[in-house]
Amino acid sequence: MTNEASFVYTEAFKNYKFRDDHPFNQKRVELTYKLLKSMNALNDQQIITPRVASDEEIALVHDRKYIDAVKRASEDKLAQEESLEYGVGTEDTPIFEDMHQAAAQLVGGTLTAVDAVLSGQTKRALNLGGGLHHGFRRKASGFCIYNDAAIAIQYIREKFDYKVLYVDTDAHHGDGVQWIFYDDPNVCTLSIHETGRYLFPGTGNINERGHNEGYGTSFNIPIDAFTENESFLSAYKESLTEITEHFKPDIIVTQNGADAHVYDPLSHLCCTMEIYEEIPKLAYQLANEYCDGKWVALGGGGYDIWRVVPRAWAQIWSVVNNHGETFSGSIPKRWLDQWQNESPVNLPATWHDESSIYEPIPRKEEITEKNAILVNKLLEPIRNEQKYMM
Numbered sequence: 001m002t003n004e005a006s007f008v009y010t011e012a013f014k015n016y017k018f019r020d021d022h023p024f025n026q027k028r029v030e031l032t033y034k035l036l037k038s039m040n041a042l043n044d045q046q047i048i049t050p051r052v053a054s055d056e057e058i059a060l061v062h063d064r065k066y067i068d069a070v071k072r073a074s075e076d077k078l079a080q081e082e083s084l085e086y087g088v089g090t091e092d093t094p095i096f097e098d099m100h101q102a103a104a105q106l107v108g109g110t111l112t113a114v115d116a117v118l119s120g121q122t123k124r125a126l127n128l129g130g131g132l133h134h135g136f137r138r139k140a141s142g143f144c145i146y147n148d149a150a151i152a153i154q155y156i157r158e159k160f161d162y163k164v165l166y167v168d169t170d171a172h173h174g175d176g177v178q179w180i181f182y183d184d185p186n187v188c189t190l191s192i193h194e195t196g197r198y199l200f201p202g203t204g205n206i207n208e209r210g211h212n213e214g215y216g217t218s219f220n221i222p223i224d225a226f227t228e229n230e231s232f233l234s235a236y237k238e239s240l241t242e243i244t245e246h247f248k249p250d251i252i253v254t255q256n257g258a259d260a261h262v263y264d265p266l267s268h269l270c271c272t273m274e275i276y277e278e279i280p281k282l283a284y285q286l287a288n289e290y291c292d293g294k295w296v297a298l299g300g301g302g303y304d305i306w307r308v309v310p311r312a313w314a315q316i317w318s319v320v321n322n323h324g325e326t327f328s329g330s331i332p333k334r335w336l337d338q339w340q341n342e343s344p345v346n347l348p349a350t351w352h353d354e355s356s357i358y359e360p361i362p363r364k365e366e367i368t369e370k371n372a373i374l375v376n377k378l379l380e381p382i383r384n385e386q387k388y389m390m
């Protein structure tokens with residue numbers, strides 16, 4: 001029998017930990033899991049304990065020399081010059097004990113989610129421990145050691161020859177995944193993110209459209225800093241709908257970073273919980289329409305681990321598990337009581353945010369207009385092609 005949805009989870013996700021004061025904190029996965037458990041929204045039959053990815057699987061995307069370097073770094077046996085060449089031991093991505101094992105566990109989580117969907121065991125699967133979209137073939141970058149999303153896509157390509165649509169709604173450009181499949185016509189990447197003008201990683205320009213045979217299968221929407229819900233959602237919905245119709249994927253993989261929220265300390269977007277209610281709904285709908293429901297959803301960035309990430313990620317599970325429905329009303333008191341003492345900030349008591357959580361943005365109109373122009377420019381080639389075909 002096919003389950004509607006599966007939730008990949010292990011406490012070992014928390015072993016992916018750079019330092020106590022590092023912004024990337026996998027405690028957010030546990031907070032989300034406990035939030036869902038506190039309201040009986042996740043039953044034990046839906047939870048899958050993930051495997052650890054093998055070296056062969058990691059090597060679907062990453063260079064063997066790089067994997068070897070990460071292994072040596074794990075045991076503190078990597079020389080400094082070499083570590084910098086591989087992007088580890090930096091301020092963003094410091095070396096920690098057993099980092100290879102911890103990173104391979106996140107990859108294993110994503111592959112477990114993919115296996116569950118491809119085997120027909122489940123229609124949709126969620127691995128909030130994954131979504132490390134900045135990892136490159138030979139280099140760690142932006143808190144990401146192994147790029148589980150890219151490994152999973154390559155795994156799908158080799159095992160099933162499916163056309164894969166990758167949708168990245170993290171506030172940062174999904175650069176690692178984009179460059180890895182830049183010349184692959186069977187993998188389409190769409191990333192909506194804050195413009196790289198002032199934000200890491202600096203790429204994700206609208207002109208990055210793919211290379212050689214892959215030209216026309218890479219899409220970027222670099223929205224302005226201070227973009228709000230309405231403009232974010234209109235850009236997301238318009239582009240994703242038209243791109244899906246154009247590309248006709250067999251499966252959708254989403255990276256659901258939750259760092260576009262106004263509370264997030266690492267980005268400058270001004271969205272609220274509304275986008276995290278709407279983003280998964282459209283992915284759900286399009287997966288049903290084009291992919292017989294097949295959808296693998298991953299985590300990603302998200303640095304307000306108390307007020308934003310647990311609510312945002314619990315909503316993805318709600319959509320995945322409840323036929324596109326989101327939670328509304330109050331956050332369970334049991335969960336608030338359990339965590340309020342540990343949280344340095346006041347935990348929100350409702351699922352939905354009021355728009356009054358931030359001051360009105362004076363440049364709202366200008367930003368909205370700029371984003372709309374961008375989307376038109378992005379979709380112009382698809383629309384023209386359609387015109388000729390009619």
Ligand SMILES: [Zn+2]
Nearest residue numbers: 170171172301
């Ligand atoms: Zn991010």
